[in-house]
Amino acid sequence: MSFTPKFDLIEELQWRGLHHQHIPGVEEALSKEQITGYVGFDPTADSLHIGNLVPIILLVHLQRAGHRPIALVGGATGMVGDPSGKKAERTLLDLDTLNHNLACQKKQLEQFLDFTGENAAEMANNYDWFKNLNFLEFIRDIGKHITVNYMLAKDSVKNRIDDGISFTEFSYQLVQGYDFYYLNEHKNCKLQMGGSDQWGNIVTGTELIRRKGGKEAYAITAPLLTKPDGSKFGKSEGGNIWLDPAKTTPYQFYQFWIKTGDEEAEKLIKIFTLLDQPTIDQIVADHKGNEHLRGLQKRLAQEVTTWVHGEEELKKAEYLSGILFSDDVMGNLRQLEQGDFLDVFSGAKQGNIQSIEGMNVVDVLAECGLVSSKGEAKRALKENSISVNREKVTEEYTFTTADLIKNRFVLLQRGKKNYFLLSVGS
Numbered sequence: 001m002s003f004t005p006k007f008d009l010i011e012e013l014q015w016r017g018l019h020h021q022h023i024p025g026v027e028e029a030l031s032k033e034q035i036t037g038y039v040g041f042d043p044t045a046d047s048l049h050i051g052n053l054v055p056i057i058l059l060v061h062l063q064r065a066g067h068r069p070i071a072l073v074g075g076a077t078g079m080v081g082d083p084s085g086k087k088a089e090r091t092l093l094d095l096d097t098l099n100h101n102l103a104c105q106k107k108q109l110e111q112f113l114d115f116t117g118e119n120a121a122e123m124a125n126n127y128d129w130f131k132n133l134n135f136l137e138f139i140r141d142i143g144k145h146i147t148v149n150y151m152l153a154k155d156s157v158k159n160r161i162d163d164g165i166s167f168t169e170f171s172y173q174l175v176q177g178y179d180f181y182y183l184n185e186h187k188n189c190k191l192q193m194g195g196s197d198q199w200g201n202i203v204t205g206t207e208l209i210r211r212k213g214g215k216e217a218y219a220i221t222a223p224l225l226t227k228p229d230g231s232k233f234g235k236s237e238g239g240n241i242w243l244d245p246a247k248t249t250p251y252q253f254y255q256f257w258i259k260t261g262d263e264e265a266e267k268l269i270k271i272f273t274l275l276d277q278p279t280i281d282q283i284v285a286d287h288k289g290n291e292h293l294r295g296l297q298k299r300l301a302q303e304v305t306t307w308v309h310g311e312e313e314l315k316k317a318e319y320l321s322g323i324l325f326s327d328d329v330m331g332n333l334r335q336l337e338q339g340d341f342l343d344v345f346s347g348a349k350q351g352n353i354q355s356i357e358g359m360n361v362v363d364v365l366a367e368c369g370l371v372s373s374k375g376e377a378k379r380a381l382k383e384n385s386i387s388v389n390r391e392k393v394t395e396e397y398t399f400t401t402a403d404l405i406k407n408r409f410v411l412l413q414r415g416k417k418n419y420f421l422l423s424v425g426s
Contacts, residue, residue, distance in 0.1 A: 003032065003033050003034045003066070004066075005030060005031060005065045005066050005067070006064065006065050006066045007064075007065055008027075008030075008031070008065075009030050009061060009062060009065045009067070009220075010022065010026070010027050010030070010220075012061055012065070013058070013061060013220070013222070015270070015277060016061075016270040016271055017223070017267055017270055017271055018054070018057065018058065018061070018222045018223075018271055019220070019222065019223075020196040020199075020221045020222055020223045021196070021199065021219075021220075021221055022218065022219060022220040022221070023203070023206060023217075023218045023219045023220075025216065025218065026191065026218035026219075026220060029190065029191075029216075029218060030065070030067065034066060034067055034068060034119060035062075035067045035068070035190050035191050035218075036067065036068040036069075036070060036183075036187055036188055036189040036190060036191070037059070037062050037067060037068070037069060037070070037189065037190070037191030037192065037193055037220075038059075038069070038070035038071070038072050038124070038180075038183055038189055038191070038192055038193070039055040039056070039058060039059050039069075039070075039071060039072065039192070039193050039194055040072040040073075040074055040077065040126075040176065040179060040192075040194070041055070041071065041072065041073055041074060041105055041109065042074040042077055042078045043073060043074060043075070043078040043093070043098055043101035043102045043105055044078065044093070044101070045101060045242075046100055046101045046104040046105070046244070047104060047105070047108065047242045047243055047244035047247050048105055048108050048109070048242070048243045049234050049240040049241055049242045049243060049248075050233075050234040050240075050241045050242075050243070050256075050272075051225070051232070051233055051234035051240075052243075053243075053272060053308075054195065054222050054225060054271065055193065055194055055195060055222070056071075056109065056112050057271070057272065058193040058194075058220070058222060059071060059112075059113060059121070059193070060112055060113065060274070062191075062193070063113060063114060063119060063121060064274075066119055067119060067191075068119045068120070068121070068122070069113055069119075069121045069122070070121070070122045070123075070124050070183065070187065070189060071109045071113060071121065071122070071123050071124070072123075072124045072125070072126060072179065072183075073102050073105055073106055073109070073123070073124070073125050073126075074125075074126055074127075075098065075099075075102055075125045075126060075127025075128075075130075076125075076126040076127045076129075076130035076131070076175065077126055077172065077175055077176055077179070078093065078098050078101070078102070102125065104244070106123060108243050108244070109123065110123070112307075122187075124183070124187075126179050126182075129182050129186075130175075130178075138178070141212075142174065142177075142178050142181075142208065142212070143174060145207075145208055145211040145212045146174055146177065146204060146207065146208060146211075172201070173200060173201045173204045174204065176201045176202075176204065176205060177201070177204035177205040177207070177208045178205075178208065179205065180192050180202070180205025180206065180208065180209060180217065181205060181208045181209050181212060181213065184209050184213060184215065184217055185213060189217075190215075190216070190217050190218055191217070191218045191219070191220065192205055192206075192217070192218075192219055192220075193219070193220045193221065193222070194221055194222075195221060195222055195223075195224050196221045196222065196223055196224050197224055198221060199219065199221050202219040202221070203219055205217065205219075206218065206219055225271070227264070228261060228263070228264055236252075236256060241253060241256050243308055245309060245313070249339075249343050249346075250305060250309040250313035250314070250316065250317050251316070251317045251320045251321070251340070251343040251344070251346075252343065252346055253304075253305055253308065253309065253317070254301050254305045254314070254317035254318070254321065255301075255317075255321065255346075255347070257297065257300050257301035257304055257305070258294065258297050258298065258301045258321065259297075260297055260300070262287070262291055262296065262297075265296045265297045265300050266284055266287075266296065268300055269283065269284075269296065269299065269300045269303070272300070272303070272304050273300065273303040273304065273307075274303075275303065283295070283296055283299050284296060301317075302314060302318075305317055316340075320336075320340060320343060320344050323336075323344055324344070329390055330389055330390055330405075333405060333411070334405055334406075338406050338408075341405070341406060341409070342421075345411075345419060345421040348419040348420060348421050349369075349370075349419070349420050349421070350420070350421045350422075350423065351368035351369045351370065351420065351421075351422055351423070352368070352422070352423045352424075353367055353368050353422060353423075353424055354424070354425065354426065355424065355425070356399035356400075356401075356403065356404075356410065356422075356424055357399065357400060357401055358398060358399070358400070359398065359399050360395075360396075360397070360398055360399075361377070361381065361386070361388065361393055361395065361397040361398070361399070362374050362377045362378055362381070362395060364399060364422075365377040365380070365386065365412070368412075368420070368422050370412055370414060370420045370422075371414075378395060380414060381393070381394060381395045382395070385414055385415050386412070386413070386414055387412070387413040388403060388410065388411070388412060389403060389405065389410065389411050390411065390413070404424060408423060408424055408425060409421060409422065409423055409424070410422040410424060
């Protein structure tokens, strides 16, 4: 049966900025037959984060091109711990935590891939083939084909030699290599994809397939993403940007993309959306000269938030994002559920005070930490730069319980954009 890909996968990944390197020959293989390819996800947490979206998107593009994707959750490799990119040993997870994380990640992965049709996606768990494989059998039948010198040459090992690496994590590349070998033997899987830091682990698998199985296999990796300042992509001041709405709310998720710079947004819209090249080129062209409108960032945030959280959550995130610019700011804020109210000010500085009843504004400003001293508070008040619940106040202002929003909060401002959320009570 003849096969014609829907598009050239390598070219697609290249223009999107999703290509780092590949094993020669994969272009021809992808053009001639329907290739089965996989990406592995280790269950180190009970949610994937936006850094994990890159390998997920690799699988999505593989499937869009007409090939078959396998999303592999690491029930076995999660017990070992991948040393790639790590400076110290991972904390080993207990079985209950591992199984919980696996179930959560599997549910998330299922929303991005199509599990129907002639190139239906498939889920796999490497614990299924490792659980009955004993240690002696593994080191005799698998370890015999990969030399220690070969394993020592990998960056994931070399970078840890001086500080020490356990045999457990040293053996990880061999365990992951066996995953590829097993999938090749049992599911005719010829391709593994992942981040550029996984290259060493992946080619261990291709080498095992070549030496033990006598077959050819391929690898494609994507660049590791970092922010313009060099920090790890996918992290904000509060930590990772998770796909689980209980860990990162859809509003916070939306705001992460909205706050990207122009150059970064131009890169990310190619990576994290399925918009075609002419559409993206037009969005970027329209943005030039109109950067203040943040049209590029808005489209990026709309596409990714809808893909991860759905249309309704996008609409809600857009509404919450616009509240501080609405005609009736305080009226709209008071109508919000407490969780949504806190979301709106998740990026603002916050403080706590036991009580405000009858307290003068100077004392409150100094005690809560908005200013460093009462003297600074008085100067700011004389400059007319202090607002309480969006209303300018003077040095004579005294608080009452009527100032409380949701019976708990007071919104302070110094200037137009410097918000401070004051929580009252224990």
